[in-house]
Amino acid sequence: MTPPVENGVNASVTNGTNGTNGASGSQKRPIYVAGCSGGVYDRKRAIEDMAKNEPHVDVITGDWMSECNMTLRGSDKRDKLAKKQLSAVGAAYEPYFLEEVDPAIPWLAKNKTKICVNAGASDVEGLAEEVKKLVAKHGVDLKVAYVDGDDCTDAALELYRKGENFPNLPAGKNIQDWPFEPICAQCYLGATGIATCFAAGADIVVCGRVADASPTVGAAMWWHGWTRENNIQEVASALMVGHVIECSTYATGGYYSGFKDLGVNDTDMGYPIAAIEANGEAVYTMEKGKHGLVNIQTIASQLLYEIQGPYYYNSDVTAQIENVKLEQVGENAVRMSGIKGYPAPPTTKVGITAKGGYQAEFHFYLTGLDIEEKAKMIERQTRAAMGDYVKEFTCLKFQLAGAVPEDPQSQNEATVDLRIFAQTQNADLLSAGAMIDSDRGSFARFCIENLLQGYPGSTMAPDMRTAMGRPFFEYWVSLMPQEFVKEQAHLPDGTVVDIPPPKVTQEYDFNQPSYNTRNPVDLASFGPTTRAPLGYVVMGRSGDKSSNCNLGLFVRHADEFDWLRTILSVEKIRELLGKDDEGKNIDRCEMPNIYAVHFLLRDHLDRGFNATSGFDSLGKNLCEYIRCKYVDIPNRFLERGRI
Incomplete structure (x- = not known):
């Protein structure tokens, strides 16, 4: 695939880093970042246990935002503002974060562990003030900062009234044909504001709708002294590290096709920890003494979760992931490399x-x-x-x-x-x-x-x-020019820093590259077959992005990949979908180094989680449906034992 270019220069070429980190100015070592929340209702113990028992962790991150609470909190805030009930807007953040961080605060202070989460939802300032009260209650010296600007309602509604099309990502339809009246809008912020807060001495950074991976990326940018203009390659690699750990135990055995490998040791899975190096590559491990697994398959599963195709876009950078590599480097330790970095698009998701x-x-x-x-x-x-x-x-x-x-x-x-x-x-x-x-x-x-x-x-x-x-x-998911985003970092000393959009951007096609395998093999060359469920030898993961549903399927052994990529064409997926195939577009790509074939089923989920009429409201069960469908599997693969 030809990489995008910027002014005729390969966009993956970046400047080097300066050899010191943002934490101490000393020679670089990896920054250790833990992912301790994958959603509003993740387990309460995570932040406290990580801060208490893993003192080598530098930054704890957590993801609290979803399309569900974005709509709920955003609408709630707008309703209260319309009624001039400004004092009640505090309910527009996620209060569960306060319950989790409260017992962790003494340990954060003792071990000098920092934390960044996006639990601010639609009232980031309100959450920051509540966190400051908890810090004062414990009598420790932790500095609190916050990042806002994700509420872009005024700008989006003004553009809407002027006739902006806001084509939706699943099907490309124009918002002017949407039979509903927009009431609020939130855009996905990047990591630069977070890095700015850490650089100013913040110990706790709370955000609204930053992208899921942004807390991890922001921590790495601060630590290693990266900028999105000078370190495109490194930031892109860190972006995918953040993608892996932002769903917490999804990377350590949760929602895992090979869950039977865990036996009965599945009641207290450890949270993931990523050691992010100066070049952006990382080694994944997990909490010690806990249930779960970190192996190539658990990390590959999460890599394939909720992606759109070979390009992973972010408002700071773009990561090209077709050639991602995973290597088992120890017990419960996996190294990731092979990410290519390109400039951010001029737009961000809204x-x-x-x-x-x-x-x-x-x-x-x-x-x-x-x-x-x-x-x-x-x-x-x-x-x-x-x-x-x-x-x-x-x-x-x-x-x-x-x-x-x-x-x-x-x-x-x-x-x-x-x-x-x-x-x-x-x-x-x-x-x-x-x-x-x-x-x-x-x-x-x-x-x-x-x-x-x-x-x-x-x-x-x-x-x-x-x-x-x-x-x-x-819920209407589209793109919005970054020039209309007014991101700000509110530093611990009260200073407010405007975070401008990236100076270097790259235009990308609205649709990702899609192709059936370029060099299929003769399926007869694999020898005798038995008709059996695909999931006997194939693992995978699926998930939602608005009404799109992604599906990543992979095998465990190199000699099985030629069979997988040959049999799993777009046409074959339609056959396996059966009555669920509505004839809508399906994109396909391959990731040969992790033996994976990826599909994006466009507009498959009937409007997405908030409004869907389907049982599989989050797209998470599509993979398990496809894995139970029967195909002709080579006997020599089955002889290795079913998953």
């Missing part, structure tokens, strides 16, 4: 939120024979009960989950769930009051009133709360 309406669901349990016919009966009866009200549902789906095996051995085995999923902008249609008032239409009543004329064994789920409406958000 998430635009709108209120979508209200949604609810109703569940029936179906048992035994004739499941499909029973499901069709439920749908006919429910739609008939709805009458003209059916037109008021913007989404109405009848979904079967599961199937009854032949000759089941228990009633539970013979029972499946039918889910009726509904969305509407008419709140009354999903209200509890309408359920009681027979003169008003009610989703729950439409579902339940056929119970006594229903399918044989007609049984509803006893908890009716799911049938009452709750608000949901629509």
